[in-house]
Amino acid sequence: MNTKILLKYAEEALNKPILAEVIRKSSAEINILHAEINARKGEILVGVEGPPAEIEKIIKLFEKKGVEVEKLEHIVALDRDICTDCGACVSLCPTGALSITEDYSVKLDEDKCILCEVCVPACPVRAIKVKRP
Amino acid sequence: MQRIWLNDVEAYTGVAAVDAYIGATQLSETRGMDYGGSHVIEDLVRGKEVKIRATAYGTDCYPRKEIETTITINDINQAVLCNPRNAYQRYSAATNSRDETIYTYMGTLLPNYGNVTFSGAGVLSPLYKDPNYETIGVGTRIFLGGAQGYIAWEGTQHNPGKALGTIMVIGDLKEMNSRYLRGCIIDRYGTSLYVGLGIPIPILNERIARTAAVSEDQIKTQLLDYGVPRRDRPALRDVTYAELRSGKIEVKGKEVPVSPLSSFKVAREIAEKLKKWIEKGEFYLSSPVELLPRDTQFKPMKQVIGAPLVKDVMTKPAITAAPEDRITRAAKLLAERAFNHLPIVDKQGKLLGIVTSWDLAVALGTGKRKLSEIMTKKVVVASEDEPVDSAARKLEQHNISGLPVIDADRLVKGILTSEDISRLIGRRAR
Numbered sequence: 003m004n005t006k007i008l009l010k011y012a013e014e015a016l017n018k019p020i021l022a023e024v025i026r027k028s029s030a031e032i033n034i035l036h037a038e039i040n041a042r043k044g045e046i047l048v049g050v051e052g053p054p055a056e057i058e059k060i061i062k063l064f065e066k067k068g069v070e071v072e073k074l075e076h077i078v079a080l081d082r083d084i085c086t087d088c089g090a091c092v093s094l095c096p097t098g099a100l101s102i103t104e105d106y107s108v109k110l111d112e113d114k115c116i117l118c119e120v121c122v123p124a125c126p127v128r129a130i131k132v133k134r135p
Numbered sequence: 136m137q138r139i140w141l142n143d144v145e146a147y148t149g150v151a152a153v154d155a156y157i158g159a160t161q162l163s164e165t166r167g168m169d170y171g172g173s174h175v176i177e178d179l180v181r182g183k184e185v186k187i188r189a190t191a192y193g194t195d196c197y198p199r200k201e202i203e204t205t206i207t208i209n210d211i212n213q214a215v216l217c218n219p220r221n222a223y224q225r226y227s228a229a230t231n232s233r234d235e236t237i238y239t240y241m242g243t244l245l246p247n248y249g250n251v252t253f254s255g256a257g258v259l260s261p262l263y264k265d266p267n268y269e270t271i272g273v274g275t276r277i278f279l280g281g282a283q284g285y286i287a288w289e290g291t292q293h294n295p296g297k298a299l300g301t302i303m304v305i306g307d308l309k310e311m312n313s314r315y316l317r318g319c320i321i322d323r324y325g326t327s328l329y330v331g332l333g334i335p336i337p338i339l340n341e342r343i344a345r346t347a348a349v350s351e352d353q354i355k356t357q358l359l360d361y362g363v364p365r366r367d368r369p370a371l372r373d374v375t376y377a378e379l380r381s382g383k384i385e386v387k388g389k390e391v392p393v394s395p396l397s398s399f400k401v402a403r404e405i406a407e408k409l410k411k412w413i414e415k416g417e418f419y420l421s422s423p424v425e426l427l428p429r430d431t432q433f434k435p436m437k438q439v440i441g442a443p444l445v446k447d448v449m450t451k452p453a454i455t456a457a458p459e460d461r462i463t464r465a466a467k468l469l470a471e472r473a474f475n476h477l478p479i480v481d482k483q484g485k486l487l488g489i490v491t492s493w494d495l496a497v498a499l500g501t502g503k504r505k506l507s508e509i510m511t512k513k514v515v516v517a518s519e520d521e522p523v524d525s526a527a528r529k530l531e532q533h534n535i536s537g538l539p540v541i542d543a544d545r546l547v548k549g550i551l552t553s554e555d556i557s558r559l560i561g562r563r564a565r
Contacts, residue, residue, distance in 0.1 A: 086317060086329060086398045090242050092382070093250035093394035102382060106400035124243045126319035126329075126396075 004049050004113045005057045006035070006077065010070040011044035020067045021046070030060045035116045047074075049116065077133050078117060080110035084129035091121040091130065136202070139189040140164065141175045148189075152197060159218075159318075159328035171326025174318035176216070179208045180280075181313045214308035216280060216316075220290040222332050224262035224300040225356050228253040228374055228393075230386055233362035234513075238323035242396055244361055248386045251358065251393045256402040257351045257376035261334035262300045264347045270336050271302070272423025278333035278409045279304055281312030283418060286334075286427075294433040302427070304332065315405065329397065333405040335413060335420050352377035358386065363518075364525035366435055445526050446519035448559050449540050451549030455480045458487055458507035465506055466495045476537035478547050479510045485545040488512045491537070516541050517551050523559065526551055 011020070016039065025032055031051040038045050050057055061071045080100075087108045092100045099114035100121060110130070121130050139146050139155045143165045146157035159173035178185055184205045193200045208214050230251045231237050231244035238244075242252045257263075265271045275286045284306025293301045315331025338344045354377075357370040371386060378384050379393050412418035455478045456465055465477055469492050479488040488510030498509045517526040517538040526538055530553060537552040 086319075087400040088329075088398045089395040090252065091394070093252065093392035094243055094245065095392075102395075106398075106403065120243075123322045126321060126327075127317060128320070 003053065004051055005054075006074040006117070007048050007050055007057075007061065007064075008072040008074055009044075009046045009048065009064060010072065011039070011046070012068065012070070013042055015068050016044055018067070020064065020069055023067065024060060024063045028056075028060050028063055030056070032060075033116075035118075047117065076112070078110065078112055078115050079131050079133075080108065081129045081131065084127050085125075086127055086129075088126065091125055094120045094124050096120070136189040136191045136197075139187065141172075141185050141187055142170065142178065143186070143188075144170070144172050144175050146172070156217075160325050162326060168320060168323070168325055171318065171320075173326050173328035176308070176328060177313055177316060177318040179214060180308060180311050180316050182207055182209070208309055215305065216284070216308045216311065217287065217303070217305045218328075218330060219303050220292060220301045221304050221330055222260070222262055222290070222302050222334075223255055224266065224295070224298050225257075225260060225354060225376070226254040226299070227356050227370075228358045228379055229361045230358060230371065230391065231362040232360045237362060238321075239361050240321055240324050240327075241361060242394065243322055248389060248391055251379070251384060251386065251391050252396055253356070253376075253379045253393065254396045255376075256397060256399060257354055257380060258349070259399070259402040259406055260354075261332070261336065262302065263298070263354060264349065265334075265336050265343060266295070266298060266300070266346055267342065268295065268300070268427045268429055269343055270339065270423070271334055272426045274421060274424035275334065276419065276421040277304065277335075278331070278405055278412075278418075279306040279311070280308070280331055281315040282306055282310035286423075289427045289431065292433050293427070293431055295427070295429045296432065299433070300427070304330075315401070331401060331405050333409040335409060335418070337420055350377070351375060351380055358384075364521055443523045443559060444519065445517045445521045445523055445540055445551050446549070448523050448555045449517075449519075449549035449551040450474075450555055451540075453478055453539065453547055453550035455484070455547055456490070456506055457481075458505065458510065460506050462495060462498050462504055462506060462509065465490060466499075469495065474552075476539070476550055476552060477506075478514075478539040478550065479506055480547055484547055486514060486516065486539055486541050486547050489514045489537075489539060514539060518542070519548055523551075523556065527556055530556075 033049040035049055036047040050060060064071050085108055089102050089108055092102055097114045097116055099111045101109050103109050119132055122132060136148050139148050141157055143163045144161050146155040148155050150156055157172045157175055161172040162168055163170040184207055187204050187206055189202045191200050228251055229241035230248050234246045236245055277284050284304055286302050287305040288303040290301025290303045317329040319327055319329050336347050352375050355373050355375050358372050358374050359368040359370055363369055374384055382393055383390050384393055458479050475492040477490045478486055481487055490506050490510045494509050503509055515529055515533050515538055517540050519540055537550055539547050540549040540551055541547055
């Protein structure tokens, strides 16, 4: 399972290699999806591979280092009531999170989504929504 | 009334005193591309309230000059859907050779052949199934937006000779269903209407049996490069709808993901529904009252003033420099010859980068010496056969004032600057 986690760094945590330390300690498979760091604070959105117990352990490690952690669930959604199953989105998706099934429906696999949001404005009926925290 | 807006989308009133025609691609005056005539049509079908604003010059017959009100589809006596161009027999598939994303009527096209899009229902495209127009003609009863409608005429740009036939359709909007009539937005292009449409094809003879049985691996189209901003876009390869439907095709030796732009799922649903209607005796097949033309041709618009190409306007030859040339020498050159854009080329004359007078001004006092240290490597370029309008759009979009003009081998053939374009406009005005 892939869990999306938002790491919020306070100013004093910015110059420490926390991500590296956590990876070394846990051998977690962490994929950085988005990062925004300025002089006052930093935010890194990561996708972590592993079972729920493993994820909790990794979250604890980050928290111990003074990083605020927010687990993000269901932040991307394909609204089935709006979607026409046209498929305009599928070739834009870099990870195959959007695909066409055997019965010609469009399917969104939240696990594979890296929140790049290329599909959001490209959907002709605006059926894909991303709620960022 | 002389002018009318429905939810701030203007409709055409030059039809008759209180009639209006709203176009699917007309944009909202307040919401731009997020809402258009197609969305007004969908909102009406959904029974939603629509805001009306109209103005008139006032006559003895109709003295009132202004009205503002709201209506639903039930408040108006008639609501007719009349689409002048529908159900393209097939259409070309699209991809993009440029190194930037482009936003086209074929959807978002990623850089460097990053994806392919195609349109049309392929094996369920009615006009492809009766390409001789034996059963499909004026008056043919059809499934239209969830109701029963009719073919009114050939569609605009009807081009059956190239298997690009279209039809004009008409039906009662009041009976339609938003499942089969949806407003849509093509990102940064505009709004349009998804129209659910189905045509029954009676198998009257062997020929119709044969054409109606065509499968998707027999329906060919061309993959066009929409990255080339010309009307005659180059074809990269032939491709069948079966290949397109598989979700991946090969372009330039690379496997590329493919998107359909219309719902095959809904197309199947419509075919199934139409079949049920016919079986239950709720829908009667009709023979056309008049056949559609099979020999019309589609020509581009005649232009009295030829659209100038980049090569007609550009400055040539362009003065260029080598990457190892000194910044000071370049500054002197620009000052003496009074120009602002210096393409940097290799020994063969191939474009490597660009340095502008602005870059030189910024470089002063930094201690940098060679042009290679300050040149911009990602250069926005034009080609000789590109229309000037397309090049002007690039200048505007990238907020720059000059484009090196290169050929297929990246050899610099000239330079197009905003001054060249100003001169052209000056000539036109005279």
